[in-house]
Amino acid sequence: MNSSTPSLAAGVSHEKWIPLLELATREVFDLMLSCQLSAAGAEPEQPRNITSMVGLAGQLCGVLTLRCDSKSATLMTSKMLGVAPDEVGGQLSDAIGEICNMVAGNFKNKIAGLGDGCMLSPPTVITGTDYSMHSLTDAPALEVKLLFEGTPILICLEIHG
Amino acid sequence: MDNVRALIVDDSSVMRKIVERSLRQAGINLTEVFEAGNGAEALGLLAEKRVDLILCDINMPVMDGLEFIKQLSGVANAKGTPVVMITTEGSESHVVQALSCGARGYIRKPFTADQVKEHVIPVLAGKS
Numbered sequence: 461m462n463s464s465t466p467s468l469a470a471g472v473s474h475e476k477w478i479p480l481l482e483l484a485t486r487e488v489f490d491l492m493l494s495c496q497l498s499a500a501g502a503e504p505e506q507p508r509n510i511t512s513m514v515g516l517a518g519q520l521c522g523v524l525t526l527r528c529d530s531k532s533a534t535l536m537t538s539k540m541l542g543v544a545p546d547e548v549g550g551q552l553s554d555a556i557g558e559i560c561n562m563v564a565g566n567f568k569n570k571i572a573g574l575g576d577g578c579m580l581s582p583p584t585v586i587t588g589t590d591y592s593m594h595s596l597t598d599a600p601a602l603e604v605k606l607l608f609e610g611t612p613i614l615i616c617l618e619i620h621g
Numbered sequence: 622m623d624n625v626r627a628l629i630v631d632d633s634s635v636m637r638k639i640v641e642r643s644l645r646q647a648g649i650n651l652t653e654v655f656e657a658g659n660g661a662e663a664l665g666l667l668a669e670k671r672v673d674l675i676l677c678d679i680n681m682p683v684m685d686g687l688e689f690i691k692q693l694s695g696v697a698n699a700k701g702t703p704v705v706m707i708t709t710e711g712s713e714s715h716v717v718q719a720l721s722c723g724a725r726g727y728i729r730k731p732f733t734a735d736q737v738k739e740h741v742i743p744v745l746a747g748k749s
Contacts, residue, residue: 488731491731540635542642554635558636575712576713
């Protein structure tokens with residue numbers, strides 16, 4: 461085991477994983493969408509009506525979500541497929557689900573012991589804002605807010621155990 | 622690399638398109654591209670079609686990529702056809718497991734066209 465790699469040891473503060481979550485997200489956008497994400501500032505909140513979710517089970521249990529507005533989701537799909545935004549059609553959910561899946565996979569591969577010990581669920585994509593999520597844990601979620609083409613996107617890892 | 626017939630196996634149609642685009646960007650001249658959404662579909666397709674290259678995800682419904690390559694040895698049309706895995710599962714043990722099942726290469730998602738080129742060209746040239 462690489463001693464410089466963050467581990468899954470008991471007592472390790474999950475807060476230390478936030479830079480890895482950010483790095484995992486930036487790499488996916490860089491490699492798959494040829495797009496550099498930038499740091500978010502105090503941009504006005506946008507209604508994030510696209511939510512992609514991937515479950516984690518095993519040595520780390522939780523849910524990773526990626527939330528953005530539909531305009532950003534369309535642009536992400538367009539960049540990923542190399543087509544114009546008006547040609548995205550019904551592929552948006554598939555693309556946003558895959559982005560979330562790759563962020564989750566890339567993140568877990570950066571934590572020693574998680575690559576083998578943590579399984580990912582197929583992604584689920586929710587459209588709309590009129591829903592509530594109820595967590596089974598009191599632990600605060602790890603959140604990374606970045607700007608995609610000037611619009612905030614939120615990546616959130618809720619850890620259940 | 623000319624006149625390559627490829628089979629791309631992934632449950633995401635978006636990812637299948639990206640893999641195809643990456644193969645073309647890698648300089649591989651694809652004459653035919655077949656797609657399957659899981660291992661079982663891919664086996665059904667290979668019962669009728671011959672391909673030169675298979676690119677396959679691991680995590681898929683119905684039949685995953687590892688089970689697919691295990692069953693591939695029983696398909697006459699696929700004898701000797703190289704399989705390269707393209708997956709989010711990036712741990713060493715997944716790589717070892719895939720290679721021991723018969724995969725000839727392993728690409729982790731997210732990936733670039735250069736990585737596809739680096740892993741696929743030697744396999745097609747019979748050097749891996």
